[in-house]
Each structure stands twice: as C-alpha cells, then as structure tokens.
Amino acid sequence: MSAHLGRRLRKGATSGAVMAAAVAALAASQAPEMIPSPADNAGGDRAIGAGDTAPPSGDGSATGDSPYYTVLPPLNTPNKPGTSTNLPVITGPAEAGIPASVLSAYKRAEQSIRSTDPGCNLPWQLLAGIGKVESGQARGGKVDANGTTLSPILGPVLNGVGFADISDTDRGAYDGDSTHDRAVGPMQFIPSTWATWGQDANSDGKRDPNNIYDAAQAAGLYLCANDRNLALKADLDRAILSYNRSREYLNTVTSWFEYYKRGTHQVPDGTGVFPVDRSDDRGRGDRPTPPFSPFPTSPDPKPSDTGAPKPKPTRPGEPSEVTPPPTKPTTPTKPPVTPPSKPPTVPPAVRVDRLTTVSTGQLTATTESVFAKAPTVAALDASGAPVAGVSVRFEITGTTDARFAGGATSVTVTSGSAGIAAAPSLRAGEKTGAFTVRAVVVGNSAKAAEFTATVTERQADALVRVAGDPLSATTGTAFTQPVQVKATVKGALAPGVLVEVKVVASAADTEASTEGPYFKNAAGDTVRTLVLKTDANGLISLPELLAGDKAGEYALILTARGGVSTEIKLTVTAPAATPTPTPTPTSDPSPSGTGSPEASPSPSA
Known part of the structure; x- marks a missing residue:
C-alpha cells in the first residue's frame, strides 16, 4: 500500500501542500473500506492463515488465485453525479473511463441478475472493479462488435511454481494447455469454474470466457452464490475473496469499486487505460520476487571470530564456566492453515x-x-x-x-x-x-x-333430426313442432360443434331465401341464417321458426363443421277460405181487411 501511495505522490504531488492533501484524501476516501494485511501474509497474496510454507491451492476461487493488477485508483476520484468542479474536465479522470462494450456488459449483467435474484443486490461497479484488476477492463476494451476479446486473455500456467498447482481440466479447450489450467478471459475464470458458471449472455449459442458479456454474467452469478446479499459488507467481502483468496486483492477490488461508485464515463472500445504492476511482477529491476515463495529463506550462518564468545581462563581449583547443556527443543508450532473454503453452491x-x-x-x-x-x-x-x-x-x-x-x-x-x-x-x-x-x-x-x-374446430361426421312431426304452418303463424338435431363423430356424441342453420327456397339453393319462413334474432330483426353450437349431448334445439307471409315449399339446411349436413322440409300453406253465408228469402205481406177495399168482380153485362 505504501509503495503505491509513494508512486502516486511522486507522479502527482508538486508541493508539500499537495502531498498533505493527497494523504488526507486517501485516508478519507479509502481508509474506512481498507482491511489491514494479516500478520502471516505481509505480501497479501495468499489466503490469510495459510502460513509461509505452502503455495496457494487455488481451491474454491474463481481464478485459482491467479495474479492480478495491483494498481490502485488515483487520488482525484471522480465527482459524484450532480457535483460541480472547477477543473476543466468534462468526462472525468482517464482512469474513470470504461470501454463502451465492457460497460454495457457490466450493466446488462446487473440488470439480468437483479431481475432473477434481487436479494443479491449486485452493483455493476463491483464487476467493473474485478474486471479492472483481472484484465484492465479486457485490455482497455480491445473487443470486437460481439464483445469477444481480439485475442485470448490467459493467465500464467498454474503449475505450482509460485502459483496454485491445478492440473488440466478442459483438455486445453479454453486455455490451450492440456497439462495445467490457466485463468481465461477478461474476468479470468479457470476452466473448471467456467464449466460450472459459464453463461451465454449474448445469445450467440456458445459460452465463451473471452466474451465480456458471457464473462460478466457468469461473474455476477458467481458473486451472488450462497444467497449472498452484496449490500452487506460481510457478504461483499466474502464474495470478493471467493474470487481470489487474498486480502490485498480484496483491498484492491474494494478501492476500485468505491472509485467507480463515485462516477464513471464511457470511452470508445480499445481506448481504456491499461494498468501496470501485477501481483506476480514484484521486485526490483528485472528480477521480480515471486509472490508465492514455497519456503521462507534466510542466509546460511557462517562461522566467524568476530563477536564470538571466548572461554574464560580459569585458575586451578576454580570451577570452569561451562555452558549449560541445551534444553530439549520445543516442537515448532505449525503455522495455522485455513481449511479449504467451501465451494460456492451452484444454483x-x-x-x-x-x-x-x-x-x-x-x-x-x-x-x-x-x-x-x-x-x-x-x-x-x-x-x-x-x-x-x-x-x-x-x-x-x-x-x-x-x-x-x-x-x-x-x-x-x-x-x-x-x-x-x-x-x-x-x-x-x-x-x-x-x-x-x-x-x-x-x-x-x-x-x-x-x-x-x-x-x-370441433367437427361432426353425422347430423340427423331427432324424431318429430313434419314441419308445416300457415302463413302468418309459427311452426309449432319442436326441432332438435343431433351431431355425432365416429358414432360418439359431438358436443361443441358449430352448426349453421339456413332457410332456403329449395334444397338446391346455396343462398338464404329472401321470403318465406324466418327467425328473429336478439334485436328482433328478421334473419334466415343462424349459427348454433351443440350442447354436451351433441344436440341443438332450433328457436321459434315463423312461417312468413308467402305460402310454398321451403327447406332448412343444417351444416356442421366438417361438412356434414341434413335437410328438413318446410311447408307453408295459405289459410282456408271462409264461405260467404246465403241470405234467407222473405214473403210479401198479405192485404189486411182494413183500410183497403177488396176489389170485387164486375157484373156482367
């Protein structure tokens, strides 16, 4: 940490006042989130409690505890949205810029996982922090239009020399190494972890660890494993340590996470700031010190006369000063070893x-x-x-x-x-x-x-009228005989079959008649075509059929879905003529004897 601070101050501090302000800013912005290095891991690049006698195992981590970029964010953190600044900067510090495709992948992963696992509270800035230290945001955003890196991103061979010893698990399919595994892609998954957590987030039909969309989605799901709530500091720390079991890694990712939360901006793909200083490249000059020393080393003791105690001469009769015999050596205490972490539960x-x-x-x-x-x-x-x-x-x-x-x-x-x-x-x-x-x-x-x-549509292959009298009526009246028709299919009742009922002038006609018998619809209008549906017993019952005003022979044509039909004849007759009554004849009145003299025969001459 001190080395990074010194590097920053050498680059940016031009006066004692600036240096003091820088130190104060670092303490204010990062100190609450930082975690001190454990006593048994001064380098910070091993699991706490693992001691100094064993390289990391890589078990239970997404990256196999592969190396990462250790550079920390600049002290001039981006302003929070809505704050003002007197600096002539519009987009913010270069380190706050994230390549467009990479930023899109992080935000898409957050949106997807929040919709399926809202209790995880995954922030995309956490993915950005991990992507920064793992690959420098896919080497500054060097990806194609689909989000796939222009060339594979591979970590060192995990052969146990300074790193975990992980034998090949993918036959070289992802990392090109059929002997040992290597972390792959912008989020640096080892092949065995990718086999479990890999995703096809861009729907191109394949799960590619070198695709930033696939890798970001997989990283988000991995961080949310074991029902973690990343809004809680303890769960957040556990999630980051499950990615790489190093306290310095935790501090570095947390620093970038907090930095990105204060503000970021989008830059074109391929123009992002590429970090330097990896955890496997520490040392002076061209001779880096390996981060995982298999055993502690110390200079071999050399015999020397300088400062060596000399026996004091004794006089005769005096007891000589003899060094007391060495006490029984105590059994050295074994360094505490952190048991392998439980692998995350894969949903x-x-x-x-x-x-x-x-x-x-x-x-x-x-x-x-x-x-x-x-x-x-x-x-x-x-x-x-x-x-x-x-x-x-x-x-x-x-x-x-x-x-x-x-x-x-x-x-x-x-x-x-x-x-x-x-x-x-x-x-x-x-x-x-x-x-x-x-x-x-x-x-x-x-x-x-x-x-x-x-x-x-439901269909019928037979349609017959249920027994009944012939249908006849006189003009101006209604047919009084009930009409019921049964539909069947393969001999079984056919419920729910639509049947068209049409009044025609003759069986040969296809169009409805314009006169003669008719029905009334719900609005009271005259209609000569209806569509009815058979009931649960395959039956339909015709509503009231009126004879109309014109006598003659008509027909009802009933056609079920499926094409089967049947014909029912209709007869409309005119009413019988009423006979005219014959008047009764009356006789002339007889002459009465009064008032009118009766003629008498004339006398003969």
Missing part, C-alpha cells in the same frame, strides 16, 4: 446448459377441449446429465384463448430427479389457429425451448 439454474423438448408428438386440440399431451422439457448440464430442482416457467404466447388450469397464461414447475419438467393441463378456447408455449429456466433466461400448439 440449479446456473448448472443448466440447455433445455431439450421431450418427444410429446404434436400439440393439437379441438376448440374447448383439453390437449391430450402437455409441453415437457428436460434440463441438462454441459455433460448431458439431468439437473433436478430447476424452476421452469411455461408461458403461452400468441393470439389464443388457450389457458393452463385456472385460466393462467404462465405456470412454473420444478424439474424432478430425471431433470424432467412437464406443464400442467392445457385447455383450448374458442379461437382456432396456432400459438406458442415457451419454456424458460427461471434465473437463466438464455436457456429456453419452444412448442407450437394448434387448435382446430
């Missing part, structure tokens, strides 16, 4: 490498019926082994009224011991057509599978 969602659809055949159903098969997936890790305990969310998308039980459009189920997760029953609605059911791993949305489901 099932992180272990999933892919979701595969389990063969279920086509997902089809007719309207208002239950799908015979359910969407089913298998959660598998990178080796193809099943992953149990994975939360899988099934979501219905597309234009449809199909629903899971209870009317839900999404449900979450947990995979069993065989890694299988099956959605609950899926029921079709009235809408026909195709839609999608998407299965996604909760907490690892890049792992998904899709199913296409289709809803078709």
Whole structure:
C-alpha cells in the first residue's frame, strides 16, 4: 500500500501542500473500506492463515488465485453525479473511463441478475472493479462488435511454481494447455469454474470466457452464490475473496469499486487505460520476487571470530564456566492453515446448459377441449446429465384463448430427479389457429425451448333430426313442432360443434331465401341464417321458426363443421277460405181487411 501511495505522490504531488492533501484524501476516501494485511501474509497474496510454507491451492476461487493488477485508483476520484468542479474536465479522470462494450456488459449483467435474484443486490461497479484488476477492463476494451476479446486473455500456467498447482481440466479447450489450467478471459475464470458458471449472455449459442458479456454474467452469478446479499459488507467481502483468496486483492477490488461508485464515463472500445504492476511482477529491476515463495529463506550462518564468545581462563581449583547443556527443543508450532473454503453452491439454474423438448408428438386440440399431451422439457448440464430442482416457467404466447388450469397464461414447475419438467393441463378456447408455449429456466433466461400448439374446430361426421312431426304452418303463424338435431363423430356424441342453420327456397339453393319462413334474432330483426353450437349431448334445439307471409315449399339446411349436413322440409300453406253465408228469402205481406177495399168482380153485362 505504501509503495503505491509513494508512486502516486511522486507522479502527482508538486508541493508539500499537495502531498498533505493527497494523504488526507486517501485516508478519507479509502481508509474506512481498507482491511489491514494479516500478520502471516505481509505480501497479501495468499489466503490469510495459510502460513509461509505452502503455495496457494487455488481451491474454491474463481481464478485459482491467479495474479492480478495491483494498481490502485488515483487520488482525484471522480465527482459524484450532480457535483460541480472547477477543473476543466468534462468526462472525468482517464482512469474513470470504461470501454463502451465492457460497460454495457457490466450493466446488462446487473440488470439480468437483479431481475432473477434481487436479494443479491449486485452493483455493476463491483464487476467493473474485478474486471479492472483481472484484465484492465479486457485490455482497455480491445473487443470486437460481439464483445469477444481480439485475442485470448490467459493467465500464467498454474503449475505450482509460485502459483496454485491445478492440473488440466478442459483438455486445453479454453486455455490451450492440456497439462495445467490457466485463468481465461477478461474476468479470468479457470476452466473448471467456467464449466460450472459459464453463461451465454449474448445469445450467440456458445459460452465463451473471452466474451465480456458471457464473462460478466457468469461473474455476477458467481458473486451472488450462497444467497449472498452484496449490500452487506460481510457478504461483499466474502464474495470478493471467493474470487481470489487474498486480502490485498480484496483491498484492491474494494478501492476500485468505491472509485467507480463515485462516477464513471464511457470511452470508445480499445481506448481504456491499461494498468501496470501485477501481483506476480514484484521486485526490483528485472528480477521480480515471486509472490508465492514455497519456503521462507534466510542466509546460511557462517562461522566467524568476530563477536564470538571466548572461554574464560580459569585458575586451578576454580570451577570452569561451562555452558549449560541445551534444553530439549520445543516442537515448532505449525503455522495455522485455513481449511479449504467451501465451494460456492451452484444454483440449479446456473448448472443448466440447455433445455431439450421431450418427444410429446404434436400439440393439437379441438376448440374447448383439453390437449391430450402437455409441453415437457428436460434440463441438462454441459455433460448431458439431468439437473433436478430447476424452476421452469411455461408461458403461452400468441393470439389464443388457450389457458393452463385456472385460466393462467404462465405456470412454473420444478424439474424432478430425471431433470424432467412437464406443464400442467392445457385447455383450448374458442379461437382456432396456432400459438406458442415457451419454456424458460427461471434465473437463466438464455436457456429456453419452444412448442407450437394448434387448435382446430370441433367437427361432426353425422347430423340427423331427432324424431318429430313434419314441419308445416300457415302463413302468418309459427311452426309449432319442436326441432332438435343431433351431431355425432365416429358414432360418439359431438358436443361443441358449430352448426349453421339456413332457410332456403329449395334444397338446391346455396343462398338464404329472401321470403318465406324466418327467425328473429336478439334485436328482433328478421334473419334466415343462424349459427348454433351443440350442447354436451351433441344436440341443438332450433328457436321459434315463423312461417312468413308467402305460402310454398321451403327447406332448412343444417351444416356442421366438417361438412356434414341434413335437410328438413318446410311447408307453408295459405289459410282456408271462409264461405260467404246465403241470405234467407222473405214473403210479401198479405192485404189486411182494413183500410183497403177488396176489389170485387164486375157484373156482367
């Protein structure tokens, strides 16, 4: 720490006053967060309590305790947003600049993990602090348009010489070394850790530790392991130490974390400040001192007369001064050794490498019926082994009224011991057509599978009228005979089948008649075409049918979905004519004897 402070003061201090201000600023801004170096690890580059007789093991850390950049942030920390400054600086110190793609990857990882594990409270500035000390923000942002480093970033060979001894675990797939492992990529994962935590955050179909998006997402998940809450200082420290078990590493990352929290700005890719001074490059001149000395060394003692006690001559009869025999040497105390840290618990969602659809055949159903098969997936890790305990969310998308039980459009189920997760029953609605059911791993949305489901109309292959009298009525009246029609399919009742009912002038007509019998709709309008649906027994009952004003022969044509139809004849007659009544004849009145003389015959001459 003192060496870094001295370097900074030599570079930036031009007067005693400036030096005093720099020291005060360092004490004010960093001292509360710094952790003193432990007594048994003055170099700070070993696990506390590991003693001086053993190199680091690399167990339980993301990087295998690989070396890192030790440079600390400048004293002129960036201003917090909204504060003013008299300095003619718009973007802030160069060290506060983060390359565009790298900054985007950190922020995307924070957003993704906060949506799936809000209790972790992961800040992107922590990823930036780790990325700074691990690779100098991907060598100053030297990445391509997809966020992949222009050349692989590899740590030293972990062969036990000054570093952990980690034999090859990936057959050189990531680090190009088939004998020993090396930390890889901008976040410096060793291959065995990457095999567990690696992510495909940019959805290009591969998990690449040299891709900043993949690596930042994996680092965030790793830091959040074991239900850590990074808003708590103790959990934050544990998370950083799980990355590299060094107190100096913790202090360095924490310093950059606090520095970036005070303000950053974006710079073009490839123009970031590249740090110097790595933890494996300490020493003077061209002879660096290895950070992990296997054994403590000290100069071999050389015989010398200088200062050596000489026997005092004695006179005869006097006892000689004899050095007392050495006491029994005490057994040296073994240096305390920190037991290997418990590896972070890997959530099932992180272990999933892919979701595969389990063969279920086509997902089809007719309207208002239950799908015979359910969407089913298998959660598998990178080796193809099943992953149990994975939360899988099934979501219905597309234009449809199909629903899971209870009317839900999404449900979450947990995979069993065989890694299988099956959605609950899926029921079709009235809408026909195709839609999608998407299965996604909760907490690892890049792992998904899709199913296409289709809803078709219910159909019938037979349509007959239930026994009844012929249909006839006189004009101006209604048909009084009930009309019921039954639909069946393959001999079974066909409920929910749509049936079109049409009044036509003759069975040969395809268009509805413009006169004759008719129905009334809910608004009271005259209609000669209806669409009805069969009930649970496959039956439809016609509403009241009015005869109309014109006598003649008509027909009802009933056509079910599926094309089957039946004909019912309609007869409309005119009412019988009413006979005209014949009037009764009346006789002339007889002459009365009064008032009118009766003629008498004339006398003959």
